[in-house]
Amino acid sequence: MASGIRIEIAGLSKQFGAVTAVDDLSFTVEPGRVTGFLGPNGAGKTTTLRVLLGLVRATSGTATFDGRRYHDLDRPLETVGAALDANFHPGRTARDHLKVYATAAGIAGSRVPAVLEQVGMSEFADRRVGGYSLGMRQRLALAYTLLGDPGVFVLDEPVNGLDPEGIKWIRGFMRSLAHEGRTVLVSSHLLSEVQQSVDDIVIISRGRLVKSGPLSSLEGETAAATIVDSPDRRALAAALDAAGMEYTEDGEGLIVAEPDPGRVGHAAFVGGIELNALHARRSGLEESFLALVEGGEK
């Protein structure tokens, strides 16, 4: 395993005709961590990854692995494992699919059953890919990334189409890769899909960098809050006023600037107010993410 490889995107731009897909984008991805590459559909994530992998030519700027372009890697599949759109010939079996590329990359044929086992696909190895479910295709795409036991993993929307069990599995998979010191770059258009497994985030919108840094840096962007509601909303508001709590009203109820729902409940109890909703607002991360992305679109 080649480990400790750093991905560096520097001043990267890509234009398709008149459309600017990626616009002067720079960020780095560190080894030993899972980095979430986030942004709405069409933000330029896939284009960036394809430039990094030598499949799309950059208009300007560079995308390198420890300073080397994909094209210049001596043994690419043993350095970088990439799963982009699940691309297979429907008439070929999973085993043959992997064999074809292992041969081209000079990887021992014994790796094929090993990686099929690793992604839990041994049972279906000799079935034609045309009959696979989306989840099975995603697993086969991951088996391809593992062929060369590389130090870097580049995964484009690997969670798409997976069932809850599959999602749980891939989270564990990415965590264990990073734990072994490998570099993991995973893209998603939904923060919630990856937030449990990423250490760092890179957020882009309209081809431009919006934010990069540790996941925790997102938390400060919106304060945690409690959502509370009552059949008698005015009485509830009065009780909150009495307790000295700040709040705003929206469709869901009152959003109280107080992270602990217990204290809000207590304030209502003191005022003798009947409640029909009381819960903490989801970690604020998703809101921060959406706010950043929308900001980038203006």
Added chain:
Amino acid sequence: MSVLRAIASEFQKAFTTRMWWLLAILLIAYVAFLAGGLGAFLGWASENPDAAASAGNTQIPPGEFLAPLIYSFASSVGYVFPVLLGALAVTGEFRHKTLTPTFLAQPNRSLVLGAKFTTQLVMGAGLGVIAFVTSVGLGAAALSAFGLGTGLDNSDTWALIARGVLAMALWATIGVGLGSLVPNQVATIVIVIAFTQFLEPVLRLAASLNSVTANIGQFLPGAASDALVGASFYTLAAAGPGQSLEWWQGGLVLLAIGVIATVIGGATTWRRDVT
């Protein structure tokens, strides 16, 4: 050796889907139908010249010309199959978007296309062997059933078969070139069928009517292929004696078409962004 690895990978690609044997079966059926059928008809006609003449058949080639004509059906009608196999080896990568894993495993795109060219040359020769086994097997059986010479004791016949296998191999590389120029699979298949089954026969016939155009017409790929093989149903059916290249010139014309198309395709569509 990354070149050998790329070639080995292309062979695995060719043999791990059903396309090669589907085309081989169709090729066998097509050649068997024409070589066996025409062998039987020509054999009967040469035995019964009067009946054949009354049926409107004016010119029956002498017995010793029959065998090469019938055997060469393998390439003169079968050449469309290696073209398709070669073209599908390239267009399939575009259609199923397998260029992504292919170029991830081997980022040197020219090397990949070169490996396809080489692999399909061999695959085309394989289809050539299959086609000639069919045409010689059935043709010789039909001829000997009518007591005619099979020509199999003559080294010229075997040289013709060898040149026919070479022609089939070269046709497969033309398929690779076409596929890399026109990556749309449906468009490629339509072009192959329309050109080989309709456009070129018409052009050859039209070109043979005038000595100036006949000079140009001999460079049409089908004409070059017939020149390489040395015998063809078309030379029997042609209106006049017609112009024809030397066999080695015919081979060079086919090779040049395959190489030039592949090089142009490799410098254009093959270089494009894979999205």
